[in-house]
Amino acid sequence: MLVSVKFFKIFIIFTLLSVNLSAEEKSQIINQLNNLNSLEFTFDQIINDKIEKGSCLLEFPGKLKCDYFDDKKKELIINKKRLAITQKRYNKTYFYPISKSPFLNILYKDKLLEIIKSGKLELSDQIIKLVYLDDNEITVFFDKKTLDLKGWQIIDQYNNNINFSLNIVAKNAVFKKETFKIPEMN
Numbered sequence: 001m002l003v004s005v006k007f008f009k010i011f012i013i014f015t016l017l018s019v020n021l022s023a024e025e026k027s028q029i030i031n032q033l034n035n036l037n038s039l040e041f042t043f044d045q046i047i048n049d050k051i052e053k054g055s056c057l058l059e060f061p062g063k064l065k066c067d068y069f070d071d072k073k074k075e076l077i078i079n080k081k082r083l084a085i086t087q088k089r090y091n092k093t094y095f096y097p098i099s100k101s102p103f104l105n106i107l108y109k110d111k112l113l114e115i116i117k118s119g120k121l122e123l124s125d126q127i128i129k130l131v132y133l134d135d136n137e138i139t140v141f142f143d144k145k146t147l148d149l150k151g152w153q154i155i156d157q158y159n160n161n162i163n164f165s166l167n168i169v170a171k172n173a174v175f176k177k178e179t180f181k182i183p184e185m186n
Contacts, residue, residue, distance in 0.1 A: 025128055025147075029116055032147050033109060036060070039149070040170040046163040056166070057173075060109045063180040078107060079180045086183055093183045105138050106152060115140055141165075 038059040043066070045052045054068040062081075068074040073088035078098060086093040098104060105111045115138060119130035127150065128142040141150040151165035 025123070026116055026121060029128070029142055029147050030113060033113060033116070035172075036109075037172050038175065039168055040173055041166040041168045043151075043164060043166045045165075047160050055169075057175055057179060058107070059175055059180065060107070062104075062107045064107055065180055077180060077182055079182050082182050084182045093185070095182075095185065105132075105154075106140075112140070 038057070040055070040057050042055045043053065045054075052068055052070060054066050054070075054074075056064060056066040058064050062078065064076070064078040066076040068076070071089065075086045075088060077084050077086075081098060083096040083098045084093055085096070105115060115132040116130055119132040119140065122129040122131065123144065126144050128144050128147070130140045130142070132138050132140070136155060139153040141152065142148065143150050148168050149166065151163070153161075153163050155161055
């Protein structure tokens with residue numbers, strides 16, 4: 001009986017310490033995110049076992065431009081509620097609404113902050129993982145040492161499993177206004 005009481009006390013102390021660490025980790029990530037206006041990063045994206053690589057510019061709120069390192073010279077631009085994907089090699093642009101896209105969770109700081117505050121936190125040696133359940137499940141990853149955003153995992157509106165990992169090149173850069181201009185319809 002005495003052993004189980006000691007074990008229970010140790011378990012309670014460990015649980016309280018881990019809850020405090022979780023709250024502290026979340027608080028530090030929130031502070032860092034509140035001071036972030038833009039990111040420049042390279043990425044690896046896996047969609048249903050297909051690997052794509054490229055570089056992106058992200059500006060809060062709701063702006064993203066990615067250039068893919070592929071033979072089609074694909075460019076993705078999101079400007080608030082519109083998404084355009086251009087295949088420069090073929091001079092073709094496709095337009096999509098993003099109103100139901102899980103990308104909105106990453107492109108708007110308030111949504112990302114909600115994920116951080118409400119998400120279930122899991123810690124490993126190098127990664128902080130936040131799992132958030134809403135209409136769609138989204139998992140967001142942060143570097144444990146720097147607290148930098150490292151990527152996310154989502155299932156999109158077409159039921160594609162998307163794993164997106166990134167390496168930050170620059171923070172809070174100022175981009176030209178035309179950087180996020182959606183191309184004209186063909």
